[in-house]
Amino acid sequence: MDVKFAIxxxxxxxxxxxxxxxxxxxxxxxxxxxxxxxxAIMGPSGSGKTTMLNLxxxxxxxxSGRVSVGGEEITGMKERDLAAWRARHIGLIFQFYNLIPVxxxxxxxxxxxxLTPLDKAERREHVETALRIxxxxxxxDHYPRQLSGGQEQRVxxxxxxxxxxTIVVADEPTGDLDAKSAxxxxxLLTDLNRQFNRTIVMVTHDPRAERFVDTVYRLxxxxxxxxxxxxxxxxxxxxxxxxx
Amino acid sequence: MAIPLKYNVRSLLVRRVSxxxxxxxxxxxxxxxxxxxxMVAGLGTMISDTGESDNMIVLRKGATTETxxxxxxxxxxxxxxxxxxxxxxxxxxxxxxxxxxxVLMRRTHGSxxxxxxxxxxxxxxxxxxxxxxxxxxxxxxxxxEVTVGKGLVGRYADAKVGSTMHFxxxxxxxxxxxxxxxxxxxxxVWADIHNVQDDAQRGAYYAAxxxxxxxxADTDALINRIADDPRxxxxxxxxxxxxxxxxxxxxxxxxxxxxxxIVMGIGAVFAAMNTMYAAVSARTSEIGTLRALxxxxxxxxxxxxxxxxxxxxxxxxxxxxxxxxINGFSTTFGNFVTFSTMAFNFRVTFAIMLxxxxxxxxxxxxxxxxxxRQAMRMRVVEALRRS
Ligand SMILES: Nc1ncnc2c1ncn2[C@@H]1O[C@H](COP(=O)(O)OP(=O)(O)OP(=O)(O)O)[C@@H](O)[C@H]1O
Ligand SMILES: [Mg+2]
Numbered sequence: 220m221d222v223k224f225a226i227x228x229x230x231x232x233x234x235x236x237x238x239x240x241x242x243x244x245x246x247x248x249x250x251x252x253x254x255x256x257x258x259a260i261m262g263p264s265g266s267g268k269t270t271m272l273n274l275x276x277x278x279x280x281x282x283s284g285r286v287s288v289g290g291e292e293i294t295g296m297k298e299r300d301l302a303a304w305r306a307r308h309i310g311l312i313f314q315f316y317n318l319i320p321v322x323x324x325x326x327x328x329x330x331x332x333x334l335t336p337l338d339k340a341e342r343r344e345h346v347e348t349a350l351r352i353x354x355x356x357x358x359x360d361h362y363p364r365q366l367s368g369g370q371e372q373r374v375x376x377x378x379x380x381x382x383x384x385t386i387v388v389a390d391e392p393t394g395d396l397d398a399k400s401a402x403x404x405x406x407l408l409t410d411l412n413r414q415f416n417r418t419i420v421m422v423t424h425d426p427r428a429e430r431f432v433d434t435v436y437r438l439x440x441x442x443x444x445x446x447x448x449x450x451x452x453x454x455x456x457x458x459x460x461x462x463x
Numbered sequence: 464m465a466i467p468l469k470y471n472v473r474s475l476l477v478r479r480v481s482x483x484x485x486x487x488x489x490x491x492x493x494x495x496x497x498x499x500x501x502m503v504a505g506l507g508t509m510i511s512d513t514g515e516s517d518n519m520i521v522l523r524k525g526a527t528t529e530t531x532x533x534x535x536x537x538x539x540x541x542x543x544x545x546x547x548x549x550x551x552x553x554x555x556x557x558x559x560x561x562x563x564x565x566v567l568m569r570r571t572h573g574s575x576x577x578x579x580x581x582x583x584x585x586x587x588x589x590x591x592x593x594x595x596x597x598x599x600x601x602x603x604x605x606x607x608e609v610t611v612g613k614g615l616v617g618r619y620a621d622a623k624v625g626s627t628m629h630f631x632x633x634x635x636x637x638x639x640x641x642x643x644x645x646x647x648x649x650x651x652v653w654a655d656i657h658n659v660q661d662d663a664q665r666g667a668y669y670a671a672x673x674x675x676x677x678x679x680a681d682t683d684a685l686i687n688r689i690a691d692d693p694r695x696x697x698x699x700x701x702x703x704x705x706x707x708x709x710x711x712x713x714x715x716x717x718x719x720x721x722x723x724x725i726v727m728g729i730g731a732v733f734a735a736m737n738t739m740y741a742a743v744s745a746r747t748s749e750i751g752t753l754r755a756l757x758x759x760x761x762x763x764x765x766x767x768x769x770x771x772x773x774x775x776x777x778x779x780x781x782x783x784x785x786x787x788x789i790n791g792f793s794t795t796f797g798n799f800v801t802f803s804t805m806a807f808n809f810r811v812t813f814a815i816m817l818x819x820x821x822x823x824x825x826x827x828x829x830x831x832x833x834x835x836r837q838a839m840r841m842r843v844v845e846a847l848r849r850s
Contacts, residue, residue, distance in 0.1 A: 278755050278843040299759055306757025313847070317752040321473035331756045333467065378756075 493782025735830025751846025771831025779823025
């Protein structure tokens with residue numbers, strides 16, 4: 220039978236047009252990531268990492284090719300449907316955390332739950348659980364400015380987890396953190412992957428990250444130039460294949 | 464579920480300075496609106512309160528106000544004993560010939576105003592049942608005495624019992640003060656009609672006749688009789704109808720007030736728009752984040768629209784509070800129809816407050832619409848790149 224892929228990109232091209240110029244940010248990328256993997260997208264600046272992540276997260280549209288996530292094809296979905304789809308299936312983590320500054324840690328984590336049918340008591344329970352997982356149960360009523368960078372990113376991770384998404388995508392989650400905090404965040408993501416069998420796609424510059432992930436996808440100038448085993452798990456890359 | 468309101472409220476509070484300046488502008492506009500409307504309401508109340516439903520005013524045919532009317536003694540005599548006119552306990556018909564004239568009177572501080580001196584007979588107190596002597600007594604005929612409406616007290620130096628007023632050709636002794644339920648009579652001086660006729664030197668005539676109808680009298684029959692009887696040949700209408708027509712001034716003021724409010728409101732809308740554009744621009748990455756988390760474009764539109772309405776409505780409430788002290792404040796107003804000065808109270812009614820809130824909410828909607836639409840149309844990826 221077919222293996223069910225968490226992420227399935229087929230000949231995906233993303234071209235940005237600005238005035239006369241055309242940037243092929245992603246050029247015919249095909250990958251398949253099985254469920255439950257922790258994978259990294261790496262490459263030099265401007266190589267298309269964020270672009271690829273945004274396409275997987277359904278916040279950007281491919282110029283051509285097919286994008287399927289969790290077995291569902293999202294290419295061609297209308298924006299309204301796509302927004303609802305994101306709320307259900309995607310947990311997002313950003314380099315600069317992107318917490319809402321006027322909301323407390325609790326309220327930030329609760330935000331995506333407002334798009335679910337959960338009632339207030341259920342939401343509270345989910346939020347508390349998520350904050351406990353990231354080790355911030357005692358910081359629920361703090362505003363982002365009252366937290367350290369590492370703590371902010373952990374709140375953001377709680378927000379990404381709280382809806383129990385199909386996949387978690389993280390764009391340079393350690394990019395703005397010191398070495399110690401970065402290590403903590405990577406450990407936390409690894410735990411999520413191992414304990415909760417969550418599929419995680421992470422864009423990173425950080426060479427240390429290779430130790431944690433199962434597979435590394437290397438991009439250069441929008442082209443997928445390599446798929447390598449990470450050192451974080453057994454070689455499982457054979458099920459992911461590149462087609463140039 | 465929508466983006467929570469606390470997000471909007473706190474965001475407004477964080478941007479304290481720009482929120483405060485815009486709110487201040489809107490509050491001022493709303494305060495001006497409330498004051499204008501309170502003036503119109505006070506004026507309207509004053510004018511319409513003057514009429515009594517069982518009273519009629521009789522004027523020359525075609526005359527629209529007392530000023531342009533004239534009635535001679537024969538006409539009055541022919542009317543006096545009509546059966547529809549009520550009798551007082553002494554058996555006298557309750558019918559009051561009146562001659563209001565304009566005189567110039569010096570104010571306590573500086574300038575002079577036109578005010579109305581109404582020549583009447585003592586029976587006028589019975590016909591105008593809202594008029595009551597509250598100090599001193601009613602003037603006695605033929606002695607050059609006057610009774611003064613309480614709206615003039617304090618406004619004109621001589622408007623107090625025991626003083627002497629100078630107007631027309633004579634000196635008039637003030638013997639009493641009357642109230643008239645807030646109506647425009649309170650801005651008048653009442654004097655003996657024969658003294659007023661003499662002073663005006665225009666012969667024995669009246670300008671108008673007021674009469675009180677007998678209970679259950681046929682109004683139309685009376686109006687027709689007064690119009691059709693060749694000895695009378697005058698036009699009669701009930702006081703409420705007459706004063707409704709007089710209130711046209713209040714209605715014009717109302718329009719004027721509305722136009723001023725709208726013009727100022729447009730200014731405030733631009734201020735709100737500016738603030739909201741700044742808010743949308745400063746929060747671009749938050750918008751991107753909300754959208755990325757799955758909030759729909761529509762809920763982003765609604766979010767910023769609501770924020771603008773919250774800002775404007777809160778400012779409107781402050782504006783109402785700012786304008787509140789005007790409530791009950793008494794002032795004068797030059798009547799454009801009769802060119803006399805009338806005193807009235809500003810009235811901030813519940814309806815005016817509600818209108819002011821709706822007005823401010825509308826400013827919020829108009830000011831917030833374009834910025835909110837811009838927020839809605841942002842592309843998620845682009846918004847996020849502006850972190
Ligand atoms: N919205 C856009 N409009 C125009 N060009 C864009 C846009 N987004 C990305 N690009 C271009 O596409 C290419 C890939 O950008 P992308 O952000 O995916 O790179 P990246 O690998 O994430 O880089 P970095 O490591 O610096 O974050 C770059 O050349 C970039 O300038
Ligand atoms: Mg990037």
